[in-house]
Structures are given as C-alpha cells and as structure tokens.
Amino acid sequence: MSYYTSISGLKNAQTDLGVIAHNIANTETTGFKKSTTSFADIVAKSAMSDPRKTMGIGSTVESISQNFSVGSIEQTGSALDIAINGEGFFATKAADDGSMSFTRNGAMMLDQNGYIQDGSDNRLQVFPVDAAGNATSATPVDAMVPATNGAGSKFAGLTIAEDGLVTVTYGDGTTQPVGQVALASFASNTGLQQVGSSNWEATGLSGPASYGQAGIGRFGSLLSGALERSNVDIAEELVGLISAQRNFQANAKAIDTATRITETIINLRT
Known part of the structure; x- marks a missing residue:
C-alpha cells in the first residue's frame, strides 16, 4: 500500500514541476498567465468503515488553474x-x-x-x-x-x-x-x-x-x-521549484524506506 501511496506523490510532484517549468519558460511571453497546481487527498472507505481507522491512500491533482492577474x-x-x-x-x-x-x-x-x-x-x-x-x-x-x-x-x-x-x-x-x-x-x-x-x-x-x-x-x-508582460514572478516560481523538488525527494525516500522494510521481512522469513 505504501508503494502506491508514495508513487501518487511522485506523480503529483512531477506534475507540479512541469507546471512550474512551463511558467518559467514563458516569463518573457507577452500576455502569458501563470498556472498553479492544486492537490487533493484520496481516501478509500465503505459505508461501514470506522472513521477512526480510515487511512488515506495518496493524493491526486485536483486542478491546474490559471492566475489572470494583470502583468506589468x-x-x-x-x-x-x-x-x-x-x-x-x-x-x-x-x-x-x-x-x-x-x-x-x-x-x-x-x-x-x-x-x-x-x-x-x-x-x-x-x-x-x-x-x-x-x-x-x-x-x-x-x-x-x-x-x-x-x-x-x-x-x-x-x-x-x-x-x-x-x-x-x-x-x-x-x-x-x-x-x-x-x-x-x-x-x-x-x-x-x-x-x-x-x-x-x-x-x-x-x-x-x-x-x-x-x-x-x-x-x-x-x-x-504598450504591451502586457507575463505575470510570472521568477522568485516565486523558484521557491515553488525547490518545494516541488523536496516533495519529490520525500516521496522517493518513503519508497526507499518501504523497500528496506520489505527486505527485512523477507530476510526474517528466510
């Protein structure tokens, strides 16, 4: 279960990185409007599930929305x-x-x-x-x-x-x-x-x-x-880039930890 949960996080981090890269690539594009990625958690449960024991199973991209604020x-x-x-x-x-x-x-x-x-x-x-x-x-x-x-x-x-x-x-x-x-x-x-x-x-x-x-x-x-420039803020995008990179690394680390635990269990059984 933890593998699939972390994989969803990796995919979302990749999507976030792609959106940020697209924003940065269009910093000098006239009239361009930047986009932001929103995520939502995934929960699997039935009507009989105990809400005190319900565990999430990852996250998904909820939307990629555009910011239409006026550029310089x-x-x-x-x-x-x-x-x-x-x-x-x-x-x-x-x-x-x-x-x-x-x-x-x-x-x-x-x-x-x-x-x-x-x-x-x-x-x-x-x-x-x-x-x-x-x-x-x-x-x-x-x-x-x-x-x-x-x-x-x-x-x-x-x-x-x-x-x-x-x-x-x-x-x-x-x-x-x-x-x-x-x-x-x-x-x-x-x-x-x-x-x-x-x-x-x-x-x-x-x-x-x-x-x-x-x-x-x-x-x-x-x-x-006059022309309206892109509304992309490079400093803001670079901060988002660092955040997305850390998110990717954290999910990759979770997969690595799950792998080590699985290896330990297999070694115990053998």
Whole structure:
C-alpha cells in the first residue's frame, strides 16, 4: 500500500514541476498567465468503515488553474501594440475557419489586405462605427483599415484611443474612424481553455463571451503603444521549484524506506 501511496506523490510532484517549468519558460511571453497546481487527498472507505481507522491512500491533482492577474505594462511606442488595463480580453477570429479565440497579447499588425491581426491570421474584432466614431452595432466584425480614403489619398497611420476607437489618418491629413475595439469578458476566467500563443477559447466552464467597449465596467481601458508582460514572478516560481523538488525527494525516500522494510521481512522469513 505504501508503494502506491508514495508513487501518487511522485506523480503529483512531477506534475507540479512541469507546471512550474512551463511558467518559467514563458516569463518573457507577452500576455502569458501563470498556472498553479492544486492537490487533493484520496481516501478509500465503505459505508461501514470506522472513521477512526480510515487511512488515506495518496493524493491526486485536483486542478491546474490559471492566475489572470494583470502583468506589468511595457511601453513600446508602436500604435498597434495595445495593453488592457482591466480584466477584458481581445477577441480575434481565425481567417480560415472563423473560430473565435481570446487573448491578452495586444501585439497586432496590419496584413497585406488591411486587416488588423495578431500575426497568426487571427483578426482583431471591433464594433462598427459611424463617421462620428459612435458604435452602430453590438456585434463585432473584423478590423479592417482601407488602403485609401474616398479622395484616393493613401493610408498614413492610425491611432487607438483609451476607449478603443481606431482612427486612421491619410496622406491628405484627413482622419476616419474604422471601428472600436471589442473586449470580451467571462463569468469564470479560470474555465477558459488554453490553446497556445497566449490564446484561450471559451468552454462550458467559462461561459460564453460577453462583449463590451473599453472603459466600461470590468472590461478595462486600453493603453496604446504598450504591451502586457507575463505575470510570472521568477522568485516565486523558484521557491515553488525547490518545494516541488523536496516533495519529490520525500516521496522517493518513503519508497526507499518501504523497500528496506520489505527486505527485512523477507530476510526474517528466510
């Protein structure tokens, strides 16, 4: 029995080490959110078991949960770099299959067709606006920058305001609002499914995405020319690494002790 109990501890320590290593590996990943491992004990008993004699039989991984606290903000100066000062997520749509994903990584770029995307062909979602910059629909659409304005003047640059309004400037000095960045929020952020590249997808645990404008409620305001860094604290992770290593060593020592006891019993019988 003690072998299996200690083996469960070894496996859990390995899982903990893997989660911590993943956090450390993504210290410099923009918009990354660290994870923590929670464990639970295992107890085998029947309805007739004496509670005074019930013994645990090990432990198991209860959950690997993400910490969505806001990371530090780094100024970059690029107009297409956006950081969220709040709990919202950028909503992006894949150009190939239309699947939705959500991210805290605001490092955007313009593609050859004028769409604002994340570099992986996931297009930033915005609310359509009128000439005055007021949202005309609550349904997000792909953010697209026209190459020329009505007078035929070429694109010269763009700005993104704190409320998410994307305004394009053309060579003749005119400006044109093209959309307002749509931010998403969820009933439970920890229920989001990681899909890599600092992206998440909604699940039944997170609930569906609710869309809103920057600066309203929990969505948070936007900071243009800045990016949110990873929220991993290296010092904290190294302490956790030492703790996980000691946990692994202690369980290995328990197995070694059980082996010695078994050998002693076998020697007595022979």
